[in-house]
Amino acid sequence: MRYTKLMFLLLGFAATLCAADSFVGTWKMNPAKTKYKAGKAAKEQTINITETGADMAVKVTGTAADGSKISISYTLPSAGGTGKFIEAGPYDGVTSKRLGLNEREVTFMKGGKPVYTAHSKIAPDGKSLTVAGKGQSPAGQTVDGTAFYDKLQ
Numbered sequence: 001m002r003y004t005k006l007m008f009l010l011l012g013f014a015a016t017l018c019a020a021d022s023f024v025g026t027w028k029m030n031p032a033k034t035k036y037k038a039g040k041a042a043k044e045q046t047i048n049i050t051e052t053g054a055d056m057a058v059k060v061t062g063t064a065a066d067g068s069k070i071s072i073s074y075t076l077p078s079a080g081g082t083g084k085f086i087e088a089g090p091y092d093g094v095t096s097k098r099l100g101l102n103e104r105e106v107t108f109m110k111g112g113k114p115v116y117t118a119h120s121k122i123a124p125d126g127k128s129l130t131v132a133g134k135g136q137s138p139a140g141q142t143v144d145g146t147a148f149y150d151k152l153q
Contacts, residue, residue, distance in 0.1 A: 021049075021051055021056060021078050022101060022102050022122050022126060023049050023056065023104070023120070023122065023129075024049050024050060024051050024056070025048075025049060025151050025152070025153055026046065026047070026048050026049075026151070026152040026153050027046065027047040027048075027049070027129050027149035027150070027151055027152065028045075028046050028149060028150055028152050029041075029042065029044060029045040029046070029062070029147055029148070029149050030128075030148045030149060030150050031043070031044070033148035034145070034146065034147045034148050035145055035146055036143060036144065036145025036146075037144045037145055038142055038143055038144040038145070039065075039137060039141045039142055039143030039144065039145065040065035040066075040141070040143075041065060041145060041147060042062050042063060042064050042065060042070060042147075043062070043063040043064065043065060043067070044062045044063050045060065045061070045062030045063075045070060045147070045149075046060070046061050046062055046152075047059070047060050047129075047149065048061075051078065052075070054077060054078055054079070055075045055076060055077055055078060055083075056075065056076050056077075056078050057073070057074075057075050057086075058073065058074055058075070058076065059072075059073040060072045060073070064137075064138070064139045065139070065141075066139060068139060070089075070138060070139075071087055071089070072085075072087055072088065072089045072091075072138060073085070073086040073087040074086060074087075074088070074094050076094065076095075076096045076106070077096070078098075079098055080095075080096050080097045080098040080104070081095065081096065082094070082095050083095065083096065089138040090110060090136075090138055090140060091108040091109060091110055091115070091116070091138070092109060092110055092111065092112075093108070093109035093110075093112065094106060094107070094108050094109065095107050095109075102121060102122035102123075102124075102126075103119075103120065103121045103122070104119075104120050105117060105118070105119050105120070106118045106120065108135070110136070114135070115135050115136040116133065116134070116135030116136050116137065116143075117133065117134055117135055118131050118132070118133045119131070119132045119133075126151065127150065127151050128148060128149065128150055128151065129148070129149040129151065130146060130147075130148055130149075131146065131147045131148075131149065132145075132146045133145060133146075133147065
């Protein structure tokens with residue numbers, strides 16, 4: 001009986017480790033909850049995150065405050081580290097740090113220097129994502145604000 005309990009405990013632990021990353025899914029910006037101290041938030045934005053082996057593929061699309069198209073895609077190691085761009089926009093580098101199960105920080109670089117940092121945190125219920133961003137946006141403006149996203153799937 002003791003071994004059976006141990007086996008179930010180990011299987012439960014292994015299932016937790018193998019579970020999909022909490023950031024995986026499609027996230028749609030909620031403009032009513034999004035607030036910026038400097039710069040302007042996008043008119044609309046969607047983030048699609050998928051898992052590919054040990055990496056996460058991130059695709060950000062939408063419309064910037066000035067009406068221009070937003071389209072950036074990159075991959076990052078799920079555990080954190082240096083990623084690579086597929087479609088970069090104004091950035092030439094991206095790195096991430098895993099701060100917790102539902103929290104990470106992504107830094108975008110230009111000319112090898114950090115220019116924009118996004119601190120992302122998923123709500124305990126897993127249905128919303130908060131991204132506090134500061135620096136130079138893809139549109140080239142200085143921004144400091146918090147965007148709220150609702151999970152679509």
